[in-house]
Amino acid sequence: ETGPMVRAQQCLENLSNMQVCAPLVLPGAVNPAPNSNCCIALQATNKDCICNALRAATTFTTTCNLPSLDC
Template identity: 45%
Template sequence: MSGIMKSVLPVVMLILVVADQTQVITKTEAQSSTNCAATLGNLNVCAPFLIPGGATPGSECCTALSTVDRDCLCNTLRIASRIPVQCNLPPLTCSGN
């Protein structure tokens, strides 16, 4: 093996390892995102509770909510709160009512 090949080989190996790890992370993030979307979709049973004056959430809603990962729910709420600004509307502010 030439001197150049000996010095380039470790760099190429490092790039391959990093690329492989990035692919694993990307698959994990995609799977996590899919799981988040699926569990959030299950919250449709909670829709009647979300309407002002709506009913108390039933056991189906509570069960669906218990399956949602906390980070998934919090990130979704954070993203949803940014929608008005992205639409050039005033930021969402809510009173304590």
């Protein structure tokens, strides 16, 4: 079994690889359809990494005393 530090590093690398999708999720994106590089990065990323990152982002606002995200 992979240890927590190794899993954390793998998740960080996976999420970093998804930077190719960033222009597609910015407000005002002209063409929000993913290109092949984004699709490849998404396919290679562990689903739990993505879900945990999104969950964490929504809870950090409370911890940081910021307004909640209303997406």
